[in-house]
Amino acid sequence: MGTAEFQFFAELNYFLAPSQKGVKFSHYFKERGSIKDTIESLGVPHPEVDSIVVNGESVDFSYLIADGDRIQVYPISTQNNSTVSLRPPLAEHPTFVLDVHLGKLCSSLRMLGFDTLYRNDYDDEELATISADKNRILLTRDKGLLMRSIVTYGYYVRSTKPEQQLTEVMQRFDLFQLVKPFQRCIRCNGQLQAVEKQAISAEIPPTVRLEIEEFHRCQDCHQIYWKGSHYEKMQKFINQVLDSKPSL
Numbered sequence: 001m002g003t004a005e006f007q008f009f010a011e012l013n014y015f016l017a018p019s020q021k022g023v024k025f026s027h028y029f030k031e032r033g034s035i036k037d038t039i040e041s042l043g044v045p046h047p048e049v050d051s052i053v054v055n056g057e058s059v060d061f062s063y064l065i066a067d068g069d070r071i072q073v074y075p076i077s078t079q080n081n082s083t084v085s086l087r088p089p090l091a092e093h094p095t096f097v098l099d100v101h102l103g104k105l106c107s108s109l110r111m112l113g114f115d116t117l118y119r120n121d122y123d124d125e126e127l128a129t130i131s132a133d134k135n136r137i138l139l140t141r142d143k144g145l146l147m148r149s150i151v152t153y154g155y156y157v158r159s160t161k162p163e164q165q166l167t168e169v170m171q172r173f174d175l176f177q178l179v180k181p182f183q184r185c186i187r188c189n190g191q192l193q194a195v196e197k198q199a200i201s202a203e204i205p206p207t208v209r210l211e212i213e214e215f216h217r218c219q220d221c222h223q224i225y226w227k228g229s230h231y232e233k234m235q236k237f238i239n240q241v242l243d244s245k246p247s248l
Contacts, residue, residue: 001028001029001030002028002029002030002032002065002066002067002068003026003027003028003029003067003068004026004027004029004038004065004066004067004068004069004070004071005024005025005026005027005069005070005071006020006024006025006026006027006042006071006073007023007024007025007071007072007073008020008042008044008072008073009072009073009074009075010074010075011048011075012044012048012049012073012074012075014158015042015043015044015045015048015143015156016042016043016044017043020042027042029065032064032065032066033064033065034061034062034063034064034065035052035054035059035061035062035063035064035065035071036061036062038065039052039073040147043143044073045143045146045147045154045156046061046086046146046147046151047087047138047146047151047152047153047154047155048075048076048146048154048155048156049073049074049075049086050074050075050076050085050086050087051073051074051085051086052071052072052073052074052086053071053072053074054069054070054071054072055069055070056070060086061086076172087152087153088152090137090153090173091135093115093178094114094137094173094175094178095114095115095116095117095134095135095136095137096109096114096115096116096117096136096137096138096139097116097117097118097122097127097130097131097134097136097137097138097139098116098117098118098138098139098140099122099127099138099139099140099141099142099145100120100121100122101140101141101142102118102139102140102141102157102165103118103120104162104165105139105157105162105165105166105169106118107186108162108163108166108237108241109166109169110184110185110186110189111181111182111184111186111234111238112175112179112180112181112238112241113178113179113180113181113182113183113184114175114178114184115184115189116184116189117130117136117189118189124142124144124145124148127140127145128145128148128150128151129150131150131151131152131153131154132150132151132152135152135153136153137153137154137155137173138151138153138154138155139154139155139157139169140154140155140156140157141156141157141160143156155169155172155173157169166241167241167244170241170244170245171244171245171246176242176245179238179241179242181234181235181238182216182225185218185220185221185223185225187218187221187223188218188220188221188223189220190218190219190220190221191218191219191220192216192217192218192219192225193216193217193219194214194215194216195215195216195217195224196215197209197212197213197214197215200215200217200224203224204224204226208226208228212226212227212228214226214227
C-alpha cells in the first residue's frame with residue numbers, strides 16, 4: 001500500500017470529486033501504476049493535462065507513482081514551472097472532429113471557417129482513430145471517449161448550450177484570429193467557391209435570381225449559398241462570438 005499527495009489546478013478541478021477540488025488530497029494505491037492511469041482513475045482525461053510535476057521535477061505519462069510522491073497536475077492554460085509539456089504543439093490552423101452530441105457546435109465552427117468533421121453515426125473507435133491519425137482535436141461530451149489511449153488532442157466540452165459551447169472552444173484554443181466566416185459548407189464541411197450566377201440559374205428560386213448577384217457553391221456536395229434574409233442574423237452571431245474574446 002502506498003500514498004501519493006495530489007493537487008490539480010484550474011479547470012482540471014471540474015472533473016474531480018467535491019472533496020478533491022482545489023485542495024491537496026491523498027490517494028492510496030496497492031501497486032505502482034503509471035501516473036496517466038492514476039490521473040484518469042481520478043476522473044481527469046489525459047488530453048486535458050499539459051504537464052505534471054512530481055516532487056519538484058517534471059515527468060511524462062509513463063512515470064510510475066511511488067509512496068510519498070507529491071504530485072501537481074496542470075491544464076494547458078495554466079503557467080507553471082514544468083519543463084515537460086505532455087502534448088506536441090497544435091497545428092497553426094487546428095482542425096476538429098466532434099462526437100454525436102455536438103451537431104450544433106459543428107455547424108457554428110464550420111460557419112466560422114474551421115475544418116470540422118461530424119457524423120451522427122461515428123462510433124467511439126472511429127472518432128478516436130480519426131483524431132489520432134489526422135491530428136484533429138476531438139471535441140466531446142464523453143469523458144470515456146477522451147480517455148482512449150490513442151487520443152492526443154482533445155477537449156471535454158463543459159456546457160450543454162450550443163452558443164456557450166462555441167465560446168468555450170474559441171477561448172480554449174484561442175481561435176479568434178483564425179476566423180474566416182462563410183468559407184466552408186455548413187452541411188458537409190466542403191470548401192465554398194464563388195460561382196457565376198448564370199451557371200446556377202436553373203438551380204435557384206426565381207425571386208433569388210432577381211435579387212441576388214453573388215453566389216457560392218460547395219465543392220463537395222454542391223450546395224449553393226447566397227446572402228439571403230438569414231445573412232444579417234448570422235453576421236450578428238459571428239460578431240457576438242468575436243466580442244467574446246477575453247481582454248488581455
